[in-house]
Amino acid sequence: MNMKRLSNATLNGLAPSVEQPGYDRAAVTAGIVHLGIGAFHRAHQAVFIDDCLNEGATDWGVIGASLRSPETRDALKLQDWLYTIAVGDGDRRSLRVIGALQDLVVVPEDPARLLDIMSSPSIRIVSLTVTEKAYLRNVNGDLDFEHADILADLDEPERPRSIFGFIVGAIDRRRKNGVEPFTVLSCDNLADNGRVLHRLLVSFAARRSHELAAFIEQRVACPSTTVDRIVPATTDRDRADIDHLLGVQDAWPVACEPFAQWVVEDRFTLGRPALERHGVTFVRDVRPFELMKIRLLNGAHSAIAYLGLLLGHETVASAFADLRISAFVEGLWEELIPTLPEEEGLRPLIYIDDLKRRFSNTALRHRTAQIANDGSQKLPQRIVQAAIERIDRGLPADHLAMVIAAWIAALAGRPALAEFTDPLDGGLVAIPLFPNPGIAEVEAVFDLTGFGGDAAGRGQLALLVANRLTQINTFGAASAIDDLNS
Numbered sequence: 001m002n003m004k005r006l007s008n009a010t011l012n013g014l015a016p017s018v019e020q021p022g023y024d025r026a027a028v029t030a031g032i033v034h035l036g037i038g039a040f041h042r043a044h045q046a047v048f049i050d051d052c053l054n055e056g057a058t059d060w061g062v063i064g065a066s067l068r069s070p071e072t073r074d075a076l077k078l079q080d081w082l083y084t085i086a087v088g089d090g091d092r093r094s095l096r097v098i099g100a101l102q103d104l105v106v107v108p109e110d111p112a113r114l115l116d117i118m119s120s121p122s123i124r125i126v127s128l129t130v131t132e133k134a135y136l137r138n139v140n141g142d143l144d145f146e147h148a149d150i151l152a153d154l155d156e157p158e159r160p161r162s163i164f165g166f167i168v169g170a171i172d173r174r175r176k177n178g179v180e181p182f183t184v185l186s187c188d189n190l191a192d193n194g195r196v197l198h199r200l201l202v203s204f205a206a207r208r209s210h211e212l213a214a215f216i217e218q219r220v221a222c223p224s225t226t227v228d229r230i231v232p233a234t235t236d237r238d239r240a241d242i243d244h245l246l247g248v249q250d251a252w253p254v255a256c257e258p259f260a261q262w263v264v265e266d267r268f269t270l271g272r273p274a275l276e277r278h279g280v281t282f283v284r285d286v287r288p289f290e291l292m293k294i295r296l297l298n299g300a301h302s303a304i305a306y307l308g309l310l311l312g313h314e315t316v317a318s319a320f321a322d323l324r325i326s327a328f329v330e331g332l333w334e335e336l337i338p339t340l341p342e343e344e345g346l347r348p349l350i351y352i353d354d355l356k357r358r359f360s361n362t363a364l365r366h367r368t369a370q371i372a373n374d375g376s377q378k379l380p381q382r383i384v385q386a387a388i389e390r391i392d393r394g395l396p397a398d399h400l401a402m403v404i405a406a407w408i409a410a411l412a413g414r415p416a417l418a419e420f421t422d423p424l425d426g427g428l429v430a431i432p433l434f435p436n437p438g439i440a441e442v443e444a445v446f447d448l449t450g451f452g453g454d455a456a457g458r459g460q461l462a463l464l465v466a467n468r469l470t471q472i473n474t475f476g477a478a479s480a481i482d483d484l485n486s
Helices: 008-013 039-043 045-054 071-077 111-119 148-155 163-176 193-206 210-219 236-246 287-310 316-321 323-339 348-359 368-372 375-392 398-413 439-449 458-475 477-485
Strands: 030-035 061-066 083-089 092-098 101-106 125-128 183-186 225-228 254-256 261-265 281-283
Touching: 030 045, 030 111, 039 045, 039 083, 039 254, 045 061, 045 092, 061 071, 071 101, 083 236, 092 236, 101 111, 111 163, 125 163, 148 163, 163 193, 163 210, 183 193, 193 210, 225 287, 261 287, 287 316, 287 323, 287 348, 287 368, 287 375, 287 398, 287 477, 316 323, 316 348, 316 368, 323 348, 323 375, 323 398, 323 477, 375 398, 375 439, 375 458, 398 458, 398 477, 439 458, 458 477
Parallel strands: 030 061, 030 125, 061 101, 083 254, 125 183, 261 281
Antiparallel strands: 083 092, 225 261
């Protein structure tokens, strides 16, 4: 029997336990464009915005933009842009229908439409969750002006491809029309994300006009943020379970954990929703919170992903339940905590206690292979920089080096372990990482990825990684981890 589809018309028929929008969606206008309308945004920022709409705000609806695929648009359009978040904790699941999304543009199909929307005076915030690789940086951290999308955006500015083409293009239109620039709000797991994005926007704009670059440098606010919620990829099993509990079909629900954190620097040129009323923390400087999250959560996630793959664990909960891996992560945290600033309000030990509960949440089938993607882009912020800092201070960095070694071993083991990808795969596959890579191969990886840059401790870190990699390949990952744990 075919189920009815989730939509405005079927909201009244949902199970009484399902939370749903408590506002008139037709009365809401868009004030936010979000680039990268993936599962994380729909389980995180959009939920906080939905809270504001439930409280009576009417001008902060969200228009999403998919930079690549039409899948999310195709799934949600027939649902009036409604979707469900399923918050799982152990064997318990609660459902909530989110109504903040008002429309979704698929960029490759209609880039001009998105540029028009972003140029509208009603849009006051443009937010992003596009992952590290969409920032199109070279190994020096600067904008890669040899990238095909950047070259295309400079050549054909009315049909952008990259985030830089859209943001700079819309700001330029607004400037020429006497409209104040929107605030650009990066929500990506990138150290100093707002400042990095601002610098790259100015760099891109300078290739179009020095006047435009100066305008962006002086007038465009890019607050840094840190975001935190575990959002695994939605599975067919998730869909079936959620449909059963809803009583209608949702083509693209999102599963997530109960925990959600959003810390934001309070710098907005055209106002913002009253997010502080719904759990968002506004601060003067987000960097201490951001660093704690990137290193303690994201760094541990990378360790669990690569060691989990080497030991045959499909999910984070399964890997963290392996006492060998959880003991390793404890040792990793011991190396990472001294690299954090002693900031008032920063409570790393309490944060770690939360992480242990979150990593053990069996309701979240957070796949190790999903976290393993894009390691060359993630590891510098999560692991490499901390390792260099410890080496420079004369402190051991063995657990940090092991994470990098596990990444290299997992790369060499594809596809036998699991399929995951990396933006630098073209260069990585050319390095002989199998069967017995040594210091020369590790240094080739460091050269390709830019790990360690020109830091004095780079060579020592490469040697530590090579030694741990030799352990993994000679005695097996389990034995190599046991050696560190002992």
